[in-house]
Amino acid sequence: MSIRQSLLAILDQGPCYGYQLRSEFDRRTGSTWPLNVGQIYNTLDRLERDGLVEKANTDDAGHVYYAITDAGRADVVRWLGSPVVRAGNTRDELAIKLAIAVTLPGVDIADVIQVQRAASLRVLQDLTKAKNAVTQPESADDLAGLLIIDSLIFQAEAEVRWLDHSESTLARAVAAGVAGALPLSTETPKRGRPVKSVEPRPAGGER
Numbered sequence: 001m002s003i004r005q006s007l008l009a010i011l012d013q014g015p016c017y018g019y020q021l022r023s024e025f026d027r028r029t030g031s032t033w034p035l036n037v038g039q040i041y042n043t044l045d046r047l048e049r050d051g052l053v054e055k056a057n058t059d060d061a062g063h064v065y066y067a068i069t070d071a072g073r074a075d076v077v078r079w080l081g082s083p084v085v086r087a088g089n090t091r092d093e094l095a096i097k098l099a100i101a102v103t104l105p106g107v108d109i110a111d112v113i114q115v116q117r118a119a120s121l122r123v124l125q126d127l128t129k130a131k132n133a134v135t136q137p138e139s140a141d142d143l144a145g146l147l148i149i150d151s152l153i154f155q156a157e158a159e160v161r162w163l164d165h166s167e168s169t170l171a172r173a174v175a176a177g178v179a180g181a182l183p184l185s186t187e188t189p190k191r192g193r194p195v196k197s198v199e200p201r202p203a204g205g206e207r
Contacts (some may be wrong), residue, residue, distance in 0.1 A: 002079070003025075003035065003039065003043055004046070005075070006025060006029075006051070007043055007047070008024065008047065008052060008072050008079070009079070009080070011053060011072065012068050012073055015056045015066060015067040016066060017059075017063035017065050018041050018044065018063075018064075019037060019063075019064070019161055021044075021066075022036075022040050027141055028141070028144050029144065029145075029149040030145030030146075030149065032145075032152070035100070045199045047066075047072065051071050051072075051175070052068065052069055052072035052075055053066045053067060053069060053072055057132045060196050061155060065160055094116065094159070098112065098113070102170070103181060103182035104181060105181035109170055110167065110170065113166060113167050113170070116163060117160060117163045117164075120156055120160050121160060123156050124156040124157060124160065127149055127156060128153065131146065131150070131153065134146050165185075171194055203206050
């Protein structure tokens with residue numbers, strides 16, 4: 001999730017100060033990803049450094065307002081017009097946990113999967129209740145929150161399906177005799193990066 005572009009997009013609606021930006025972000029994302037004020041001001045500092053926002057006026061309460069620049073508006077347009085590219089090697093904590101657990105001795109991987117499935121189903125039930133509470137969005141706030149909830153529901157459903165698939169994969173592996181602990185390798189790991197091969201120069205010093 002891009003906090004940077006999200007805050008820029010909000011500032012494109014008008015100047016804001018830090019706490020106001022946090023409140024606006026919270027309101028527009030259904031309070032799904034709470035931000036602390038430190039994150040807000042650190043991001044504003046970087047945006048100001050990059051010329052995307054600038055300090056505007058200060059009100060009687062001492063709030064320093066930030067305003068978007070033309071470069072910032074262009075950045076928002078690029079962000080909204082570009083797809084979100086998800087890295088294929090993004091680390092997923094649950095996938096890594098199961099991958100490591102299946103190689104360890106004495107671990108009941110089926111139990112690990114069951115515990116996770118129960119937790120994922122509880123999350124799915126809570127999200128479904130939250131969605132059912134909004135029968136018909138009556139404002140842009142409601143609609144934004146509903147979109148977020150739907151996204152999280154799809155993710156939770158996909159996680160449960162993946163856990164079911166993993167359990168089936170494990171059962172087949174056990175039946176085939178390929179499951180079991182993975183001992184530490186006896187090979188000495190190579191240190192550093194591989195040395196790049198250097199092409200020989202032609203005779204006479206030519207390149």
